[in-house]
Amino acid sequence: MKNLFLSLLIILNFSSYSQTLVFDQMFVKAHDVDLYDSYLKDHFSKIMGDRVESGSLYAWDVWKVIQNPQEDFTHMLTFIYDFDREDTEWESPFSEIVNDAIMKDISSIRDRVGRFKLNGLAFTRKDGAPSVPNIMVANFMKVKDNLYASYEKAEINGTKKIDKDDLRVGWNFHRRLDDYGSDTYFSHVTIDWYDSYRDYLKTSMGDLSDNADSDWDKLRDLKKRVAMRKFLSITND
Numbered sequence: 001m002k003n004l005f006l007s008l009l010i011i012l013n014f015s016s017y018s019q020t021l022v023f024d025q026m027f028v029k030a031h032d033v034d035l036y037d038s039y040l041k042d043h044f045s046k047i048m049g050d051r052v053e054s055g056s057l058y059a060w061d062v063w064k065v066i067q068n069p070q071e072d073f074t075h076m077l078t079f080i081y082d083f084d085r086e087d088t089e090w091e092s093p094f095s096e097i098v099n100d101a102i103m104k105d106i107s108s109i110r111d112r113v114g115r116f117k118l119n120g121l122a123f124t125r126k127d128g129a130p131s132v133p134n135i136m137v138a139n140f141m142k143v144k145d146n147l148y149a150s151y152e153k154a155e156i157n158g159t160k161k162i163d164k165d166d167l168r169v170g171w172n173f174h175r176r177l178d179d180y181g182s183d184t185y186f187s188h189v190t191i192d193w194y195d196s197y198r199d200y201l202k203t204s205m206g207d208l209s210d211n212a213d214s215d216w217d218k219l220r221d222l223k224k225r226v227a228m229r230k231f232l233s234i235t236n237d
Helices: 008-017 033-054 096-109 148-158 197-202
Strands: 021-030 059-065 075-082 110-125 135-143 170-176 188-194 220-235
Touching: 021 033, 033 059, 033 096, 033 220, 075 220, 096 110, 110 148, 135 148, 135 197, 148 170, 148 188, 188 197, 197 220
Parallel strands: none
Antiparallel strands: 021 075, 021 110, 059 075, 059 220, 110 170, 135 188, 135 220, 170 188
């Protein structure tokens, strides 16, 4: 049964147990955000819900960039596939004429600005944290000198748990699967989860201490950090 508005957190948790899940991320720049949101809720959520129920898609999520008009995308859409499942045929609930008309309208109000694929490497959760956080902060990392194994080990060892005083409620670590070479913008993504955007902003307020023991800082560069709010999610679990 479809469960709308479940967090991507649930799916990311599962990815740590199942290495067969692949996260196909699509970035979209909407020129009319309200109208694009309506298409996502009224049209695509129905299509993706049917795909999830048929088994051709494991889950589908939409996240919206928070208060950052200078960012080069407004929405992140996640198509989650389980490679252990056989492909299942599905039919769109809308006619070809309706689909074509909607896609024509959508193409006029948004641009696709990027796409990539990830799998899950590790996660941790704060004791007592809610299962469905509202805020995702994605950190796009680039490994230095191809030291993938060293970086991944350091990142995982450095975040084995979330302290009770930490404003984060969870953390995830992902590797990019379609990393094609030295010119690739990023190779990994970490995700910090918060209950609210206010909690995220608090992490940069007040006194900050030097992070002298961050071994992974010598192994990677932080290329970009983007805060996003949960908008839609559909899963069969």
